Amino acid sequence: MAIGDVSQPAGLAGYHYVDTGMYAVPEYGSVYLIDDDRPTLVDTGIGADIDRIFGLLDAAGVAPADLSCIAVTHVHLDHAGGVGRLLTECPNAEVYVHDIGVDHLADPSALWAGTKDAVGEQIQFYAEPKPVPEDRITGITDGDEIAIGDRTLRAHHAPGHAPHQVVFEVPEDDAVFTADAAGIYSPSTDSVHVTSPPPQFDLEQALADVSMLRDIDPEWLLYAHFGPAETEDRLATYADRLEAWVADVAECARTRATTRRWSSSSASRSRRRRRGPRRRLGRRSG
Numbered sequence: 206m207a208i209g210d211v212s213q214p215a216g217l218a219g220y221h222y223v224d225t226g227m228y229a230v231p232e233y234g235s236v237y238l239i240d241d242d243r244p245t246l247v248d249t250g251i252g253a254d255i256d257r258i259f260g261l262l263d264a265a266g267v268a269p270a271d272l273s274c275i276a277v278t279h280v281h282l283d284h285a286g287g288v289g290r291l292l293t294e295c296p297n298a299e300v301y302v303h304d305i306g307v308d309h310l311a312d313p314s315a316l317w318a319g320t321k322d323a324v325g326e327q328i329q330f331y332a333e334p335k336p337v338p339e340d341r342i343t344g345i346t347d348g349d350e351i352a353i354g355d356r357t358l359r360a361h362h363a364p365g366h367a368p369h370q371v372v373f374e375v376p377e378d379d380a381v382f383t384a385d386a387a388g389i390y391s392p393s394t395d396s397v398h399v400t401s402p403p404p405q406f407d408l409e410q411a412l413a414d415v416s417m418l419r420d421i422d423p424e425w426l427l428y429a430h431f432g433p434a435e436t437e438d439r440l441a442t443y444a445d446r447l448e449a450w451v452a453d454v455a456e457c458a459r460t461r462a463t464t465r466r467w468s469s470s471s472a473s474r475s476r477r478r479r480r481g482p483r484r485r486l487g488r489r490s491g
């Protein structure tokens with residue numbers, strides 16, 4: 206799929222998604238539209254690629270004034286960066302986000318400052334987010350349901366990636382919008398990768414979130430990065446990858462700590478040598 210293309214998942218009627226071209230990379234950022242009584246966007250992309258979201262609405266035959274619901278999985282700007290911009294063109298859209306994220310959408314200044322610190326030069330791909338009027342935001346929490354017509358979006362809190370994250374289950378279609386709770390899916394290689402962890406990442410909770418998804422046992426995973434896939438063994442694979450990755454990071458940290466201990470202990474040995482005759486050294490720890 207190329208940047209800007211709009212596609213419909215085979216087997217999921219009423220769903221459309223666009224390749225937003227996030228970070229100028231194809232097949233990395235997807236935004237979904239569900240065409241129901243209340244046309245609904247799930248996530249909004251990074252804000253700079255807003256024209257592609259309007260391309261998605263256009264391809265699905267939904268006028269901006271008819272967009273009714275913007276369901277945001279979490280407030281990280283690659284998911285929620287476009288909300289404020291969309292609302293100026295979509296006067297009847299209401300925004301849903303976890304309670305913890307409401308203030309960040311209403312006043313995105315801290316989010317913008319934090320993102321600039323975190324992403325460095327990649328900030329060139331972002332647009333500064335616009336504040337979202339508070340009277341257009343509904344805070345949601347675990348178990349809340351958003352009725353959009355024939356379907357329901359059921360929120361499940363998934364705070365391992367970020368405390369303000371939910372995944373949205375659509376029970377009528379046996380599908381889940383996975384946000385950043387199920388890793389990154391690459392359709393061209395048909396593989397799942399670990400999402401780079403944000404500052405508030407919590408491994409135990411991230412694994413619990415994958416277990417929660419496995420308990421829902423959906424037929425479809427609708428990845429934010431990137432695109433729809435049948436679940437098959439992808440959640441188990443992701444849990445394995447996550448554990449292996451964390452073990453690697455812990456091993457690296459241990460190696461670094463050992464190297465530090467070793468070099469400080471050899472430095473003190475050479476200081477002792479300079480000071481006087483060689484002494485027997487005790488067994489080095491570690």
Ligand SMILES: [Zn+2]
Pocket residue numbers: 279281366367385403
């Ligand atoms: Zn995120």
